[in-house]
Amino acid sequence: MKSKKVEDREGFKAAQALTVGHAQTTRVYDVPVVVDLSKCITGCQICIDSCPVDCLAVNPETTKAHMKYDECWYCLACELDCPKDAITVKIPFLIR
């Protein structure tokens, strides 16, 4: 039999779990769209315009294009439209 103390604590935490706020983590993920920084031209936004799911953006740290959101449809629009052939799209790992 559970002791009264354990039950009280569990009841209290169970209620608290319903109302407590959110917590975050930080971690870097591997993403499937790879931009060759030596080829990508600063100021060009062609691939960023092409992406139908809006997952590319300028990386402020490099001023070059990068995959900002891991939401790729592996459609290849960015790769086909890049004038510098700077992009390689890999099939996302979950379906590779």
Add this chain to the structure above:
Amino acid sequence: MEERIIEADIVVVGGGSAGSTAAIRARESLPRGRVVLIEKAHVKRSGAIAIGMDGLNNAVIPGHATPEQYVKEITMANDGIVNQRAVLAYAESSFAMIQELDRWGVKFQKTESGDFDVKQVHNNGRYVLPMPEGYDLKKILTRKIRREGVQIVNRLAATRVLLDGDRACGIIGVDVRTGEIGVVLARAVILCCGASGRLGLPASGYLYGTYENPSNAGDGYSMAYHAGAELTGIECFQINPLIKDYNGPACAYVTGPLGGHTVNALGNRFIRSDYWSGQMMLEFHRELHSENGPVYLKLTHLAPETIEEIERVLHRTERPSRGRFHLGRRQSYDENLVEMHVSEIGLCSGHSASGVWVNERGETTVPGLYAAGDMACVPHNYLLGALTYGKICATSALDFISRAGAPALDADQVAAERARLLAPLSRPDGIPHHQYEYKVRRLVNDYLQPPKTANRMNKGLEYFLRAKDELDEVGAAGAHDLMRVAECGFIRDCAEMAARASLYRTESRWGLYHHRLDFPEMNDDEWFVHVNLKKGPDGAMVLFKRPVGEYVVPMSRAELSGYRDLRVSERSPPLEPPTVHDGMAAPP
């Protein structure tokens, strides 16, 4: 912060296939008018045809097929539940659309004598017109839109139709880059927002690993619903036979005419026709879950030149990453069978029959509101149906605005939607949108993937209602996330519609699309009707029957059952309950 307000004669929402021709047609007739095209992505690469398309699946070309034959084929493939007038309007005006595309520079496959080279894929007639060089389709349409002077607004995701009384008078949405609220006040609204393609969860667990372009999250279904429009056939799900894991078309329409076909693990054919119908999907599903599964597309028997030809099309157009997918698994069409599976569910009238209720003029039940393409119910309408109905809607909208006065903007509606849209920014550390979406879509698989039962669907419905409250916990770190959170709402709405419509129709119909284990038979006496739904006066969803209109192309009962026996062999294994998703972890 003030919102950006644009005034227009006609606003077209969604610049994919249907939206392109709607905008072009509207501008052609209103050279001094204001035609605004709103696109969530960028029109140059948006929608199902972002990377082109390898053929027209339903071309009704004189000398090869008649509109009446086509209407019969589609009526049969839908077990009789169609608005034939709407299908006929497509069949009669689609050839003119092909000729127009031809003039614009779209390259169709032709015979040596210059005739369109039409192929047979359907059970009865010949309607497939290959476009081996169809990768330029989107570019051609975009050039035409620009040339006509359509005002394009890219990266604005529409979220609600605005109403003046019960009349549609514009749209409101959010700029997915800046978070700015955008409003278009218009005299008529044409929704062309594509399918509800992010409804079920792909078995891979990858949220964006969908058949449809993921930008089509059911936005149009939900927006039409909240505007008070009727939707129909929602229980007639879209389920496709796709390359396993890749979740894209294989594609039987390209390979079929060149000699490819579907086989089971024994290498035997088991379906008579590779045309995508619910009846075909039922046989596919049975085979997959029998001792003869898995199911494959077989090309290994073809000549090397034919395989090269197939690769030239499949690896360049539509879903060109098919090539690198196969290479990644060290597989090729000449040496390996392509493993196929049954997709998760979606809503799409381009392939199946779920959509906003429209008549042969593209009118919804809301004045001033039109819908075309995958989101509007003209069954099996595909690409050419979207392009043709875009034009039809524009013509009807032009007629409407010539009679209707200028609408008024309701500041309260704008303020309410602005508050709803931007609320997730106030909880940047809230539930991430992809977790919310993963959960709803996983529940769709668990409870709605056919075969269906009332017990399971009622359970699912409970969760989808709970998800309505959970939506208030989802957070957004920026403008892009706001779009995703809005999509979460669309997806949830579509899940609720799918559950309720499927519960309402207490029979089985359309093969796998609405296969109910608790009502396994088709019951024409009670259910030879459309099931429609809309938002009731108190805000709750109401469902009701709408009679099937009198056929304009009469058909006998025997003709109606033309798609009911697609199996090659005599022995049909029993249908097993579905295996629910693979249980992969949610993507980061």
